[in-house]
Amino acid sequence: MMDEEYDAIIVGGGHNGLTCGAYLSRAGKKVLVLEAKPYVGGASVTEEFAPGFRASTYSFVLGHLHPKVIDDLELEKFGFEAVPMGETCNPTENDCIVFSSDPKKTYEQIARFSKKDAENYPKFFARLQSTVKLMRELQLETPINPFDKSPSGLMKTAGFAWRYRNSGKEFYNLIQSLSMSANDYVSRWFETDIVKAKLMFWATIGGNVGPYAPGTAFYIVSHLTGQFGMRFAKGGMGSIADALRASGEAHGMQVRCSASVDEILVEGGRTRGVRLKSGEDIKARRVISNVGAKVTFGNIVRRQHLPQDFMEHIDGFRTRGMGFKLLCAVDKKPTYKGFDPEKTGVDYPGYAHICPTPEFLERAYDEAKFGWYSSEPFLSPSVPTHFDPSLAPDGKHIVTFQGGVTPYELTNSTWDRERDNLLRNTFSVMDRFAPGFSDSVIDYKLYLPKDIEDDINMPGGNTQHGELTLDQLFYMRPAPGYGDYRSPIDGLYQCGASTHPGGAVSAVNGHNAAREVLKDWKRL
Ligand SMILES: Cc1cc2nc3c(=O)[nH]c(=O)nc-3n(C[C@H](O)[C@H](O)[C@H](O)COP(=O)(O)OP(=O)(O)OC[C@H]3O[C@@H](n4cnc5c(N)ncnc54)[C@H](O)[C@@H]3O)c2cc1C
Structure with a gap:
């Protein structure tokens, strides 16, 4: 019998890894979470992107976080707080439609x-x-x-x-x-x-x-x-990861940051632990990967340990990211020319979609089909400081955009050459709907799919760790027959967004994976 240091190691401290770890710790297991970055959260983080301005770098809307996880892991006790964002607004150039939870x-x-x-x-x-x-x-x-x-x-x-x-x-x-x-x-x-x-x-x-x-x-x-409604997390999405971590640590979960896993170690068809990039080996009978399937299998788990037919599916698993995230520090909130508080019954459109027609949305994809980016991107400007002023200096605001469409790679050019042109296109759309917006920008940070991949090892920069198409869902996610959070290696499990039910800050993947790990506990 191996001399085990931990009952289970979790590779990746994204919100799903932390969720899985927190459930296992509550079940009395000795768990270690290893996170490559200096802090936990993965795509659920709050970072200072300009002096004094903090934003949810990636995910920003809270709607998916599962109420069962909030209750089971007592997230509110550990600092999680939701702020309702009210209505969602679609401004056009001369009007604005508002959808509210009030029918x-x-x-x-x-x-x-x-x-x-x-x-x-x-x-x-x-x-x-x-x-x-x-x-x-x-x-x-x-x-x-x-x-x-x-x-x-x-x-x-x-x-x-x-x-x-x-x-x-x-x-x-x-x-x-x-x-x-x-x-x-x-x-x-x-x-x-x-x-x-x-x-x-x-x-x-x-x-x-x-x-x-x-x-x-x-x-x-x-x-x-998502059943949590349209909300923001107070303090940004990083507060969810922090609450999950604190909840797990209260039950003995250990977390090591700046600990990048180079290899999941396999012997005789089963896991025996991990090797860090630093060369350190840590032993455990169970390893649970929070990292996307496309990176876990064939990369962190070396290809020779995996069946060929399984790897054919993993190699074919599509992870093409097509969206960008833009964080702007501004000296005033955008003023939408089509928005009228009286007509809409809303004081300010703190969360908006810029997409006046179906054609506008579809056209944004046309250029991307052929390796280019949208001349008129669709955008989801949100002003979290309207709901949570603590994120910016007094009187200043942040505006974050998720937008599209920006393929991972360009045909006949590079993103280094085109980044500024994409920004120009984005600001020009915003200025059309909210005149003066670009003049209000003090600082900004742009994340393209490749930047997201480089930062948090999210394959292709795909927000879901893999597209949500029928052939990549349910029992086929991430490969047929491996939708049950297990893998071809005994003792190796998956808990990230490339498992059922897919991406979003729902914590459901981590919750379900912990349940399956515990089912096999005695056998391993
Ligand atoms: C731009 C963007 C916007 C989004 N907007 C929303 C939104 O508004 N609402 C929403 O619900 N969802 C949103 N999503 C989707 C959601 O954020 C993700 O699907 C979800 O956070 C994935 O969580 P995860 O824990 O499975 O994986 P991740 O968050 O990807 O975490 C994986 C972790 O593993 C770590 N890691 C990777 N490799 C290693 C290694 N070798 N060793 C150790 N650690 C490693 C990474 O650093 C990371 O912390 C968005 C995503 C993006 C990128």
Whole structure:
């Protein structure tokens, strides 16, 4: 028997690694989390990007964090606090539509543009909600492998079929969303561009094709699967990682930062620990990787330890990042020329989408299809300092943008040459909708997909660690038959966003993975 230092090592202190570690520690296990960067969080961090200005570098909207994890790990006791962001606004050049959690308010807003659309909205939402409800249940499932013919595999499939025996209609709707374009999906209900574009913006998160492409309707469902509502985290998204870490440490979890794992050690088909870049070996019977599958398998776990057919799937797993993140320090909040507090009933659009029409969104992808970037990027300007002034010096603000479309690599040029031109395009769109914006910028920091990959080892800079397409979901995420958080190596598990149910700061992957690790505990 090996001389084990830890019961389990977690490679990566992203929010999923910390979640998994916190659950295992609560179960009395001796856990070590190893994080390459000087601080934990991965894509859930708050950093100072300009003197005195702090922002959520990557993820910024809290909607997905699972309430079960918040309760189980007592995150509020450990400093986590959510700030409601109220309404989401879509300014155009001469108007602005607001969607609110209050159905009456949303009805009135949509009716300003189309009575028919306003009347259809609750019907559309009811249909969508039934699919979303199913997705919320599926989220917490460990995906079954329908092709596992072993007695235990057949039992799991039968159990799944029994549990969902009354969900036929919901599965039908889910399959529709997985196969339809976002444009077709919303056009069955709505006639006005602004309402369609408002909903279709969510379809820009998760894949790398425009919302006219089949399968993109699912991203709307996936976005709404988050049940925490549209909120910010007080202190930025880093506060979630800090609370997860504190929750785990209160139960003995150990965390080492600036500890990059070079290799997951394998002997005789099972893990025996890890080797750090510094050359230090640390032993454990179980290793759980929070790092994307594409980096974990064939890189951190050396290729010779892995079956060829498994590696064919991992090599084919698509991780093309297509979005950028821009953080701006500004001396005043953007003033949208189409926004009117009286018409909208909102004091300020602290979270907005710049995408006036479906065509605007789709066109942003056209250039990217051929290795270029959008001349008119779609944008999601948010002003977290409107809700949490502590993030910037007095009287100053931050505006963060997630936008697209920016492929990982360019054809016939390099990002070094084109970064400033992308910024120019972005500021020019903003100035059209919020005149004077570019003059208000004091400082900025831009992250392209390659920058994200270089910073946190997120393959391709893909926010989900892998695109959310049907062939990369459920029991096929990240490879057919390995959707259950296990791997071809005994004792090696996965807990990051490249597992079911995909990316977002939901903590669900970490939660589900911990459950599976504990199921195997005695056997290992
Ligand atoms: C620009 C951007 C915007 C986003 N916006 C949102 C949003 O608004 N809302 C939302 O819910 N989600 C959003 N997401 C998605 C979400 O942030 C991610 O899907 C999620 O944070 C992934 O979490 P994770 O813990 O699985 O992995 P990660 O956060 O990627 O963590 C992996 C960790 O492993 C570490 N690591 C890597 N290699 C090694 C190694 N060899 N040794 C040790 N450590 C290693 C990394 O440094 C990192 O800390 C966004 C993502 C991005 C990039």
